[in-house]
Amino acid sequence: MRQAITGYHLDDAGHWVAQLACGHNQHVRHDPPWTVRDWVTTRQGRREMRGHRLDCPKCDRHAPATPPPTTDRPTRANHAEASRRL
Numbered sequence: 001m002r003q004a005i006t007g008y009h010l011d012d013a014g015h016w017v018a019q020l021a022c023g024h025n026q027h028v029r030h031d032p033p034w035t036v037r038d039w040v041t042t043r044q045g046r047r048e049m050r051g052h053r054l055d056c057p058k059c060d061r062h063a064p065a066t067p068p069p070t071t072d073r074p075t076r077a078n079h080a081e082a083s084r085r086l
């Protein structure tokens with residue numbers, strides 16, 4: 001089932017994870033040469049892909065929704081991402 005991207009967060013390893021409208025999360029890694037997703041590495045690219053629909057295998061398996069991490073306090077990974085922008 002295809003679900004729209006509603007937001008993003010970084011996992012503990014610093015990989016980007018898309019949050020989907022269905023409540024599931026899905027990795028959208030930029031990990032060349034295996035996975036190339038240049039758009040996910042920039043704020044503008046991520047913003048442009050909001051609303052884009054990804055195929056969600058978790059929906060097909062009727063997996064329970066994953067709550068996104070709390071965003072009131074930056075995680076270690078988010079902090080690292082912010083530092084790289086300085």
Ligand SMILES: [Zn+2]
Pocket residue numbers: 003020022023024056057058059060
């Ligand atoms: Zn889903």
